[in-house]
Amino acid sequence: xxxxxxxxxxxxxxxxxxxxxxxxxxIIKQAVLKGLDFIAITDHNSTRHCRLAQEIxxxxxxxxxxxxxxxxxEEIHCxxxxxxxxxxxxxxxxxxxxxxxxxxxxxxFGYQLIVDEDENILEEEVRMLGAAMNTSIDEISEAVxxxxxxxxxxxxxxxxxxxxxxxxxxxxxxxIDAVEVSPVADYMKFLEEHPETGRFCHVxxxxxxxxxxxxxxxxxxxxxxxxxNEFRMAIRNENGRKVRSI
Amino acid sequence: xxxxxxxxQLNLKVLAGKENTGREVKGAYASDLLSDxxxxxxxxxxxxxxxxxxxxxAVASLKDIAAVxxxxxxNPDEGTLVAAAAEGVVVLGTHEAAFSTxxxxxxxxxxxxxx
Numbered sequence: 001x002x003x004x005x006x007x008x009x010x011x012x013x014x015x016x017x018x019x020x021x022x023x024x025x026x027i028i029k030q031a032v033l034k035g036l037d038f039i040a041i042t043d044h045n046s047t048r049h050c051r052l053a054q055e056i057x058x059x060x061x062x063x064x065x066x067x068x069x070x071x072x073x074e075e076i077h078c079x080x081x082x083x084x085x086x087x088x089x090x091x092x093x094x095x096x097x098x099x100x101x102x103x104x105x106x107x108x109f110g111y112q113l114i115v116d117e118d119e120n121i122l123e124e125e126v127r128m129l130g131a132a133m134n135t136s137i138d139e140i141s142e143a144v145x146x147x148x149x150x151x152x153x154x155x156x157x158x159x160x161x162x163x164x165x166x167x168x169x170x171x172x173x174x175x176i177d178a179v180e181v182s183p184v185a186d187y188m189k190f191l192e193e194h195p196e197t198g199r200f201c202h203v204x205x206x207x208x209x210x211x212x213x214x215x216x217x218x219x220x221x222x223x224x225x226x227x228x229n230e231f232r233m234a235i236r237n238e239n240g241r242k243v244r245s246i
Numbered sequence: 247x248x249x250x251x252x253x254x255q256l257n258l259k260v261l262a263g264k265e266n267t268g269r270e271v272k273g274a275y276a277s278d279l280l281s282d283x284x285x286x287x288x289x290x291x292x293x294x295x296x297x298x299x300x301x302x303x304a305v306a307s308l309k310d311i312a313a314v315x316x317x318x319x320x321n322p323d324e325g326t327l328v329a330a331a332a333e334g335v336v337v338l339g340t341h342e343a344a345f346s347t348x349x350x351x352x353x354x355x356x357x358x359x360x361x
Contacts (some may be wrong), residue, residue, distance in 0.1 A: 071281070075280060075281060100281055100284070100285060102281075102284050102308075105308055108304050108307050108333075109304060128284075131284060132279070132280075132281035159299075160301070
């Protein structure tokens with residue numbers, strides 16, 4: 001087993017706030033340049049750029065986990081990850097059924113584009129992906145668990161769109177696999193105030209919306225190889241797998 | 247109801263968008279969930295919230311909100327005021343809580359039958 005370096009929270013140009021430079025091919029090239037072993041594509045309320053990123057990733061020898069950063073009814077951002085595109089697509093159906101329909105205004109919220117490997121625009125997503133779903137954190141975490149996925153509340157120490165800013169606590173009824181903490185906020189103080197988060201594995205990611213941010217914040221995982229199942233064992237601290245973050 | 251009247255009667259501080267304080271107010275909505283506001287607030291409404299993050303300006307702009315009232319003496323983030331200035335969104339502040347702000351505003355708007 002060995003240490004693998006990962007950045008598992010990256011937005012593409014499909015996310016309303018994602019820079020126009022965030023095409024899957026540019027992201028993969030930057031990840032390789034930064035020496036990352038695996039990454040994840042986690043657009044707001046969408047998995048639609050994951051397949052392409054995985055295909056390009058394979059050509060460049062980098063594993064890409066398929067995921068999404070969902071926005072719950074309580075406006076809590078949570079990372080979700082799936083073993084394969086079949087399961088990610090099933091989760092996409094769940095998102096489509098539950099995402100509040102508000103038409104995107106690109107001039108206010110930014111463009112939401114699906115591109116191909118050559119960065120040609122294939123489609124513009126008309127639904128505002130920054131909107132919230134009409135399902136709670138408990139319900140969404142259950143839907144993720146039903147697809148054997150991984151559910152990680154995002155940047156829990158941030159002052160907006162985090163489980164602590166919106167609820168003030170980690171809901172005990174949600175199926176939580178790990179928590180993501182943001183290094184920009186005062187992490188040690190947060191740990192002192194919320195020792196209860198210590199029962200979960202803490203991971204750090206860049207939450208990149210622009211190409212130069214990729215890999216600036218990472219977490220290392222000790223495991224056999226960089227893939228979904230090894231990643232899950234690592235965050236559960238199972239079979240000798242482990243995690244090294246802040 | 248003219249927004250100026252509301253600003254005066256509720257003694258609100260104008261934090262951004264001074265040039266648009268003469269707008270007509272068609273109603274009001276109070277909520278701290280942005281998606282709820284996106285779904286339910288209407289054009290020309292005043293929006294009462296304790297949120298200070300710059301995303302409130304995007305939502306106010308999307309719904310063509312007449313003004314955002316930030317309660318509890320909340321200080322909008324620097325980015326919020328910059329975005330408000332760029333979009334011409336009126337941002338108002340008060341040290342009162344949402345409950346009393348809503349109560350007073352309701353009385354004013356009721357008089358004018360725009361609730």
